[in-house]
Amino acid sequence: MNKIALALAVVALCAVSTAQAQTTHTQTSHIQTTAPVEVRERGTLTLENVPETPVEVGERLRQYVNTRSAAFLDFLPDGGILISTRFGDTAQIHRVSAPMGQRFQLTFYDEAVGGGDVRPGGGAFLMTRDVGGNENFGGYVQDLGSGRVTALTSPGSRNQGFVWSRDGRFIAWAFTPQNDPNYDIMIADPSDPEGRRKVLDGEGAVSVLDWSPDGRSLLIGQSISVAKSRRFVLDIASGVMTELAPDLDAAFDGGEFTPDGRAVILATDAGGEFLHLVQIDLETGERLRLSPETTWDVENFDLSPDGRTIAYAVNEAGQSRVRLLSVRSGRVERSLSLPPGVVGGVAWDDAGERIGFTLAAAAAPAEAYVYERRGARLTRWTQSEVGGLNPETFVAPSLIEWTSFDGRAITGFYYRPARAAARLPVIIDIHGGPEAQSRPVFSSTRQYWVNELGVAVITPNVRGSSGFGRTFLSLDNAERREDAVRDIGALLDWIETQPDLDPSRVLVYGGSYGGYMVLASMVHYNDRLSGAVNIVGISNFVTFLENTSGYRRALRRVEYGDESNPAMRDILERISPLTNIHRVSRPMFVIHGANDPRVPVSEAEQVVAAIRANNGEVWSMIASDEGHGFRRRVNQEAQREAETLFFQRVLGVAAAP
Numbered sequence: 001m002n003k004i005a006l007a008l009a010v011v012a013l014c015a016v017s018t019a020q021a022q023t024t025h026t027q028t029s030h031i032q033t034t035a036p037v038e039v040r041e042r043g044t045l046t047l048e049n050v051p052e053t054p055v056e057v058g059e060r061l062r063q064y065v066n067t068r069s070a071a072f073l074d075f076l077p078d079g080g081i082l083i084s085t086r087f088g089d090t091a092q093i094h095r096v097s098a099p100m101g102q103r104f105q106l107t108f109y110d111e112a113v114g115g116g117d118v119r120p121g122g123g124a125f126l127m128t129r130d131v132g133g134n135e136n137f138g139g140y141v142q143d144l145g146s147g148r149v150t151a152l153t154s155p156g157s158r159n160q161g162f163v164w165s166r167d168g169r170f171i172a173w174a175f176t177p178q179n180d181p182n183y184d185i186m187i188a189d190p191s192d193p194e195g196r197r198k199v200l201d202g203e204g205a206v207s208v209l210d211w212s213p214d215g216r217s218l219l220i221g222q223s224i225s226v227a228k229s230r231r232f233v234l235d236i237a238s239g240v241m242t243e244l245a246p247d248l249d250a251a252f253d254g255g256e257f258t259p260d261g262r263a264v265i266l267a268t269d270a271g272g273e274f275l276h277l278v279q280i281d282l283e284t285g286e287r288l289r290l291s292p293e294t295t296w297d298v299e300n301f302d303l304s305p306d307g308r309t310i311a312y313a314v315n316e317a318g319q320s321r322v323r324l325l326s327v328r329s330g331r332v333e334r335s336l337s338l339p340p341g342v343v344g345g346v347a348w349d350d351a352g353e354r355i356g357f358t359l360a361a362a363a364a365p366a367e368a369y370v371y372e373r374r375g376a377r378l379t380r381w382t383q384s385e386v387g388g389l390n391p392e393t394f395v396a397p398s399l400i401e402w403t404s405f406d407g408r409a410i411t412g413f414y415y416r417p418a419r420a421a422a423r424l425p426v427i428i429d430i431h432g433g434p435e436a437q438s439r440p441v442f443s444s445t446r447q448y449w450v451n452e453l454g455v456a457v458i459t460p461n462v463r464g465s466s467g468f469g470r471t472f473l474s475l476d477n478a479e480r481r482e483d484a485v486r487d488i489g490a491l492l493d494w495i496e497t498q499p500d501l502d503p504s505r506v507l508v509y510g511g512s513y514g515g516y517m518v519l520a521s522m523v524h525y526n527d528r529l530s531g532a533v534n535i536v537g538i539s540n541f542v543t544f545l546e547n548t549s550g551y552r553r554a555l556r557r558v559e560y561g562d563e564s565n566p567a568m569r570d571i572l573e574r575i576s577p578l579t580n581i582h583r584v585s586r587p588m589f590v591i592h593g594a595n596d597p598r599v600p601v602s603e604a605e606q607v608v609a610a611i612r613a614n615n616g617e618v619w620s621m622i623a624s625d626e627g628h629g630f631r632r633r634v635n636q637e638a639q640r641e642a643e644t645l646f647f648q649r650v651l652g653v654a655a656a657p
Contacts, residue, residue, distance in 0.1 A: 037612070044625040045638055048608075049618065053641040057655055060452060061644060063387035065637045067444040070382035072356045072368035073116030074125070075349040076144075081356060082106075082116045082125060083368050083382060089633045093127060096368070099381045106142065112631050115139075120168035120350070124190070128162070133627020134595045135549075139173060141190040152193045158551060159186075161207040165215050172199075172208045172218055179550035183207065185218065185234065199236050205555060209255040210264075219255050219264060225558035226435040226466070227251050227474055231266060233282060244280050245287065251275070251470070254300070259307040265290070265327075267298045273469035277301065277310060277325070290330055297467060300344060304352040309333065311355045313343045315467050317399065318413070318439040322346065322357070324373075336371055338378065342441050362440040363394040387444075393418070395450050397440050400458070402494035405486045408475075412460035412491070413440050416500070417450045423502035424456040425530075425651040426495060428488065428521075431459065432512030434476060434559065437467040445640065453644070453653045456501055462487040462517070478561040479571050485520045492528050503528070505651050511535035511629060512599060519577035519607065522584045531587040531650035533643060536599050536628050539607040540579070541572035549597040581610045587617040589646045591639060593626030619646060 040047045073082040073093065080097040087105065090112040094103040107113045107127060114137070115127040123144055128137045139152040139159050152171060153159045162173040171190060174183040175198075183206045188196035200206070200220070210219040212233075220232040220241065229252045231244040250270035257264055262282055267275040275298045277291035291298055294314065301312035310325045320343035322336040341361035348355055353373055360366035368381045397413035404410050417424065427449055431438045438459035449455045461468070462484040464476030476484040488508070496503040507530050510518045515537015522532045538544045545556060545563045561568040573579055588611060592604035601622065611618040621642055623635050630636050647653055 035615075042638055043634060044623055045635060046620075046622045046624070047638075047642065048620045050621060050642045051645050053645065057644055058637070058641050060655060061448060061640050062637055063389055064444040064448040064452075065633065065640055066385075066387040067365055067389065068384040068386075069360070069365040069442070070368050070384050071358045071366060072345050072347075072370075072381075074118040074347060075354065075356055076118060077122035077350070081368060081370070081381060082118065084114070084116060085382070085384065086633065090631060093125070096381055099370070099379045100383060101381075103382070106144075106147070115162065117162065117164060120164055120166060123168075126162045126164070126171065128159070130627075132595045132625045133593050133629075133631060135597045135627055139171070141171075150190055150193060152188050152190060152196065153186075161209075163208045163211060163218075165211045166213050167215060170211075170215070172211065174202070174207045176551050181205075181550045181554050183551070185220065187236070200234055200239065200241070205551070210257050212257050213259055213261045217257075217261075219257060221252065221255060223555060225555065227470060228558075229253075231255055231264070231280075233264075244282075245270070245285070253298075256303045258303070259305065265301075265303055265310065267301065269297075269470050273471060275299070277312060279327070290327065291325060292332065295469075300346050302347050302355075303327075304348050305350060306352050309352075311346050311348065313346055313357075315342075315437075315439075318342070318437070318467065320359075322355075322371075334376065336378065338369075340440075341366075342439050360441040362396040362442060364391060365442050365444075393451055394442070394447050397457075397459070399440075400494075402490055404463075404490040406483075408463070410460065410462060410487045410490065412458050413438060415446055415450050415457040415459075417454045417456065419451075419454055422500075423505075424454065424500055425505035425653055426456045426458060426501055426507070427647075427651075428491065428506065428508045429457055429459045430462070430488070430508065430510035430514040430517045430521075431465070432510065432514040433466070434464045434484070434513040435466045435473060436513075437461055437465045439467075448640070448644075449647075452655050453647060453651075455647070455651065455653060458491065458495075460487065460491055477559060478568065481560070482520065482524075482575055485517065485524055488517065488521045489525055492525060505530050507531050507533070507647065507651055509533040509535075510537070512537065515599070516577065519581075520575075522586060522588065523577050523580040524583075526584050526586055529586055531589070531646070533589045533591070533646065534604075534607070535591045536593065536596055537590075537603065537607075538599055539581075539603045540576040542569060542576065543578075543606070544599060544603055545572075547600045547602060552598060578607055578610060581607060582614055584611065584614075585616060587619075587646070587650050589619040589621075589643065591621045591630075592623075593628060593630065594622055594624045595627045598628045 071084040083094050084091050092107045092113050093116050094105050111129045113127050113129050117126045124141050127140050130137045136158045139162050141150045159175050172187045175186045176183045183202045184198050185200035205223040207221050209221050218234045220234050222230040232241045234241050248270045250268050253267040255266035264280050269275050279288045296314050296316045299313050299315045313320045313322050323332045324334045326333050341359045344358045346357045355371045359369050365384045371378050397415045400414045401411045438461050446457050464484050495501045508518045508521045515534045518532045518534045542563045563569045590604045592601045594601050608620050
C-alpha cells in the first residue's frame with residue numbers, strides 16, 4: 001500500500017536564520033540599454049537593479065520567513081510518526097514519538113528531503129532528494145536503527161513514486177533519463193539495489209500506485225492530461241498490462257488494491273463533473289460507486305488494512321471535510337470534527353486504528369494530526385514555531401465572488417489588514433498549475449504583506465482552476481488561454497467598486513503558470529496596474545514547450561496546445577506575453593532558479609532583455625542553486641526582502657513601525 005503522504009504545496013517549511021549575506025559589488029551588465037544595470041552578488045543569487053535591504057526590513061521579515069510548519073508522513077511501528085519540517089536551510093525528515101513530543105531529526109542534507117514512507121513492519125523508510133532544484137530525484141532507503149543510507153537509483157536519472165511491496169521485500173518506482181518523455185517501471189530489493197530491474201518499458205507518464213497483496217502485480221497509472229488518465233494492472237512476471245475501464249474518457253486519481261486483490265478502489269470524474277470514489281472488480285470490470293453524490297471533489301483517500309473503511313477528504317469550497325466510509329454499505333459512518341483548513345496525506349496505520357494527516361489552517365501553520373477511531377479522538381501531534389510572532393494577529397481570508405466577461409462567477413479569497421487605511425493597496429496573488437487552486441491555508445508571506453505592509457491580498461481562482469468541476473477546468477485550454485486573463489480584468493473591475501480598496505495601487509504576483517498570468521495581465525491591463533512580480537513564469541509558450549524537460553512536454557502540450565502544429569504555433573506566438581511586451585511600461589520584478597527543469601531560466605532572461613530593450617524598469621533575481629521556486633531559507637529571505645522593497649517602490653507602502 002502506498003503510504004507516501006504528499007506534503008501540501010501550501011506548507012512553507014521554515015527555519016531560524018543565522019546566515020549573513022555575502023559581500024556585494026556593483027558592475028555594468030552586458031545588456032545594452034539607455035541606463036546602466038546595477039548587478040550584485042548575494043550568496044548564490046545574482047541581483048540586477050535590486051537595492052540593498054535596510055536592516056530593519058530584513059530583521060522583521062526574517063521572523064515571518066522562519067515560521068515553521070509540519071507535514072505528516074507516515075506511522076512508525078512503535079506508535080510514533082515521521083514528519084517533515086525545517087530547522088536548517090531545507091526541509092528534512094524528523095521522528096516524533098508522542099503528541100507534542102520532541103522532534104528528533106533523522107536526515108541531515110543540504111538539499112530538501114521528501115518521501116518518508118515507512119517499510120511495512122518497520123526498520124527503515126524511503127526518501128528522495130535532488131540537487132539544486134533540478135528535480136532529478138534519487139531514491140534512498142535509510143535504516144532507522146543504524147542510520148545507514150542505501151541508494152536505490154542510478155545517478156543522472158529522474159525517479160518518482162516509490163512504493164513498498166506489502167511484505168516490505170521490494171520497492172517499485174517510475175524511472176526516466178533526464179530528458180526522456182517515457183517512464184519505465186523499476187523494481188529493486190533494497191538489500192541489493194544493483195540488482196534493480198525494469199519490469200515495464202513504459203510509454204508516457206506512467207507511475208506505480210500500489211502493489212497487489214500477493215506481490216505479483218502492480219497498479220499503474222498513466223497521466224495524459226488533468227482531464228484524462230488511465231489505470232492498468234501490470235503482471236510483473238509476464239509484463240502484460242491490462243487496462244481498467246478502457247471505455248472511460250475520464251480523469252482518475254490515486255488507486256489501491258483491496259486486501260483480497262480482487263478489486264481496485266480509486267477516484268474518478270467519470271459520468272460527472274467531480275471526482276468520486278469507485279470500486280472496479282478486476283475479473284468482471286464491474287464498477288461500483290462508493291462515495292455519495294456531491295458537487296465537490298474527493299481529493300485524497302486511504303483504504304483501511306482490513307478493506308472495510310475508506311478515510312477520504314472532500315474539497316468543499318476550498319475547505320477539507322474528512323469522512324469515514326463503509327465499503328460494504330456505502331454509507332458515511334462518521335464525519336470527523338476538524339478545525340477549518342485543508343487536509344493532505346490521509347493514511348491509516350497498520351492496525352487500522354489510527355488515521356494520520358496534515359491540516360493546514362488559514363491563520364496557523366500546517367501541523368500533523370492523528371485521529372483515533374476508538375473513542376473518536378483527534379490529537380494534534382506538532383506545534384510549530386511562528387518566528388516569535390503573535391499568532392493572534394494572523395488574518396483569515398473571506399470568500400469573495402465577481403462576474404467575468406461571459407457572466408460566469410469567479411471566486412477568490414480576500415485577506416484584509418486589521419490596520420486598514422482608507423483605501424488599501426492590493427496584491428493579486430495568482431496560483432500556478434494552471435490546474436491548481438487557491439485555498440484558505442496559512443502563508444507567512446501573505447501574513448507579512450497584510451500585517452506589516454498593510455496591503456489587501458486577493459487570491460483568485462480563475463477559470464482552469466481545479467476544485468470547481470471538469471467543465472470549469474477546461475475553460476482555459478489552448479486557444480481559450482486568454483479567457484483566464486479576462487477573469488483578472490473582471491477582478492480589477494470588482495476592485496474599483498470596493499470602497500476600502502485603491503484601484504490606482506494594484507500589483508499582480510504569481511509563479512509558474514501564475515507567472516504567465518502576471519505577464520499577460522500586464523500586457524492587457526498595464527494602465528490599470530502599478531507593477532508585477534513574475535516568479536518562474538512562462539513568457540513565450542513556444543520557447544517554453546520547446547525547452548521544458550522532455551518528461552513534461554507531452555502533458556503541457558495537452559494543456560497549452562501543440563507548438564509543432566503550425567496553426568497552434570501561430571496562436572501561441574500571438575498570445576505569448578513576450579510577443580506583446582512592448583505594451584508593458586510599469587515596473588516588473590523577475591525571479592527564477594537557474595536549474596528550473598519545468599520553466600527554463602531562459603524564459604526569465606528573454607523577458608528581462610525585452611523590457612530593457614524597451615527602456616522599461618525591471619529588477620531580476622536569479623539563484624544558481626534553485627529550480628522551480630526557492631526552497632532554501634537563505635534564498636527565501638533574500639527574495640522576500642527584495643519583494644518588500646519592490647512593493648514600497650510601486651505601491652508606496654511602508655513596513656509597520
